[in-house]
Amino acid sequence: MKQYAVYKTASAPVSRTIGAIALAIALTAFVAKRFGLVDADVFVLSLTCAAILAIVAIVAALAAFQRIWSYGGPGVSEALIGTFFGVLALVPPSIVIGTLVASPGANDISTDKIDPPELKSEKIASSQPFLNWATVKLEENVWPLVSGLSISPSSQGRDLSRNSADIVPRRYRIAPGQLHVAGAKALENLNWTVVDELPPDLLDAATRLQAEGVTRYLGLKFDVALRIRPDQVGALLDVRSRSRTPLQDLSTNAGQIRTVFAEIDRVLLETYGDLARLSVEEGELEDELTPEIVEDPREVVPLPGFKPYFGDDELSAPDDPDATDLEG
Template sequence: MAVPDKVTAWVRPLALAAVAASLGALLLMAFSGFGTRFGFWHFRTGFAILKWSAVLGLVAALLAALAAFCAGKTRRYGALLAALLSFGLGVAAFAVPYSWKLKAGQLPRIHDITTDVDHPPPFVALAPERNGEVAYPGASVAAQQLRAYPELKTVVLGVPMARAYQAALEAAREMGWQIAAAVPDAGRIEATDTTFWYGFKDDIVIRVSPAGDRSLIDVRSASRVGISDVGTNAQRIRTFLAKLTQHPAPR
């Protein structure tokens, strides 16, 4: 069966439109974060741009699917390849922010996480950077954290405090954090981690306490802005504790 000339005529424009839409969606997605990181706009503006990148990505995927169908019917294999590539890019541009949205809906809207909700390690050196916002949010946040991240608990290391402290400091440096304070006598380490895409600054405080010939390690990670951290602070603590417990403490 012959393919109508009108369909043939629309194959190339559809493929080009899909390519343009998918590339535009990816650029918007990139700009949404890096524009925030470098101070061109507020992070809420960045999130709004990210939302529109998802919409454009979905449009690109739909255009690409139509273009691929028409290209296959007309045996325009160059247009078919472009359409398939655009479909993948469009789906990616849609999937990244959509997955964040789904994850945010599954996790509590909190951004101050600690291994000790009863006596969280306090921020001292980083208090000015946090505009004085150093107090733990309280019982409501603690209850939400315990339901969402029950595995985050005080870690016991079978070494004296001095060795545990050095191990914690080395692990913090390996994490790539900017160390703001290291006070061995107090068993306190404070640091800041900057996220790659949006440039969000999250603050961390580590407390090393003696327990006989062993040591107790507690960590607190808190965002400076926002309401929900989409699990970022909890994952940061998990990664740090895994790094700390996988390597032997220095002698």
């Protein structure tokens, strides 16, 4: 009996091979960026290449399924493996691009939006032309479109303000020098490196701290500045967090500021034991600064409500305005 050749599709093995290459590139780029072996541009370009290869692998797998359905033959397992590798390779680029699109302007946040704390060293990475170009294109083309798809601009503004409602200056009932020590201890506990400091020369003098940290997953560097100034109730703390690249990790700059506040509160709690006695809310501040009227505790002699009258006519006041009591 004559045997016919079994049809074999070439798309299935191609899909498996390209999918494996795409996954390898994505994982290598992620690990290299986490340990600081590549800069932001190389990382983004590597993920872009991995995403393109992953899409090619998925398309080849779909073509293989169609050919196998029409002509039969082996290759289903290879096409499935190529699809699985391609989907996995698309995850890191999707997360990075998603954070860029969903967090416009979130690379520099401060509690004082009018006069933010100063960052001495401008260490924003300059060797990332591709990422800078991509950010500009997102600002021009993608972010306006995403904003237009929202329900209304007012609701979007309310959501943004609600998400950053706690990113405000904080007041403490301690001297600026004491708060400076607590801030330095908090940065040390967070394993952030202090790169600039203005220590207090007096207990009530203004101070500042600047630290450098890295995010947990991608190892992205960011700068945090703490500014401490004298205030009516003690000390006023402002915090600023700025990323050195437009890339966003799962921990945002707003999250870094919240982390600083929480760690300072923990240090103050361990040091003084009563955090409610030290921190001051805005409502409490208005009550404290309202002047109280203090009544004079001295006794006051009451004044008579009428002019005393004496019955002696000689002591009464003369009718003539020019006359005097000395006239005989």
